[in-house]
Amino acid sequence: MVDISKVRAIDIHTHAEEPCGCHADDGYDELQSTMAGYFGAPWSHPPTIPQTAAHYREQNIAAVIFPVDAERETGYRRYKNEEVADLAAQNDDVLIPFASIDPWKGKMAAREARRLIRDFGIKGFKFHPTMQGFYPNDRMAYDFYNVLEEEGAIALFHTGQTGVGSGMPGGNGMRLKYSNPMHLDDVAVDFPDLKIIMAHPSFPWQEEALSVAQHKPNVYIDLSGWSPKYFPEILVRYCNSMLKKKVLFGSDWPMITPERWLSDFEKIKIKDELRPDIIKNNAARLLGLM
Template identity: 75%
Template sequence: MVDLDTIRAIDFHTHAEEPCGCHADDGYDALQAAMARHFRASWAHPPTIPETAAHYREQKIAAVIFPVDAERETGYRRYANEEVAEAAAGHADVLIPFASIDPARGVAGAREARRLMREFGIRGFKFHPTMQGFFPNDRMAYPLYEAIAAEGGIALFHTGQTGVGSGMRGGNGMRLKYSNPMHLDDVAVDFPDMKIVLAHPSFPWQEEALAVARHKPNVWIDLSGWLPRYFPQILVHYANTLLKDRVLFGSDWPMIAPERWLDEFAQLPIRDDVRPRILKDNAARLLGLVQETASAKETA
């Protein structure tokens, strides 16, 4: 269990790229190498879950961690969600497990989601519309959303441009159109009690993301995938004001190290009363680690 008194932040966006560190190369190595170049990452190989936990423990940061089930669309091997959950459970002081299920799995995927939340302590699910090749408001995905909502889970969606396939021939087949955050407006309407997180500054649809989050109280935004120096001014403004209780720190580890992100975030003109909300309090409340943070009480 994460002890909020001993950590300085909660990173809402980290990847379990190598749960066991022994995948058979199916083209994923070339993709990872291209992504590492895109993000200027410094590691020699993608970290395993124990390596990730050790890094975050040293940094006094907790992290939401997940795989991405994109096997159908990309051919990259799907990691078993149970494998990720069991590995994370051994580091429960710093790791909070999410899962990933391709919405095309339909009713079978919905059954899996319920089982993972009930038996493995999964808190939420990562969707990557561009990698998984679907529009988030496609009714195909609704049985899975219904299961997540019924169990009180969180749905975290990649939005905007992606480093996945960036610079590769044809973008490695990745189609950006799927990740326009406006598609999630329908999901927020149809599942008003499901907590939805729009991941990343949503370039080139930043204003669409802010509009959805401002209009729909069940929608949050994480700031992962970009170094803070590149954040659009309008995003910083909304994080400081209208959305101060629904914006979350996220790094996109292992492509961006959390300490690198935090060093740059410290240079942004974020209000003193807002900074702890973004770094820890908002995520703690969203994850149910506390019923209500001091920041939320002040806002009320």
């Protein structure tokens, strides 16, 4: 289990990659290499979960890690949630397991989620509306959300534009409209006890995201996917004021390394007394680690 007193930060947003990296039949390698070019990622092939754990251990940072199940919409095979959980358990000094289930699976998704929470210690679930092709406030996902609310799990939603598919023909078939953070306002109303994280600075809907997070007590923002040096001024202002307890460090590993993110974070105008909360304490409280 992560010792919160020993790690210097908690990265709330990292991606699990398949150990085999075998995607010659479904196009996933092409997607990954294109995305790595978009982000300028410093690797030729995505790291495995054990390699991710080793990197975070070396950096003395804990990390929430998850796959993305988007088989129905993309055709890319999903990484088994049980395998992610098992590998995270082998590295539980630094890794905190989340899972991912395509919400289009409906009641099947709800049953799988409850089993993963109870049998595998899954703490939350990653949703990617653009990759999974759904509006977060679509009622077909509500049985799934109900399980997460009942079990005290976290729902982490991609918001805003995505590097996934960027520059590929037709954006690789991915539609940005699904990831407007305003759709999460309905979810926050209908599930007031569900802990919701909106991932990323939500370009081009940054003000919508700030509005939802400020208005709904159960909604948070993670700051992953962008180097802090590119944060819009209004986001920095809210980090320093009304949302100082509701913003969370996230890197989007392996596209952005945590050390690069933290180095750039040191250079932006965040009040010194708020930095420990943003890089560690806010996430620790949300995850029930303190």
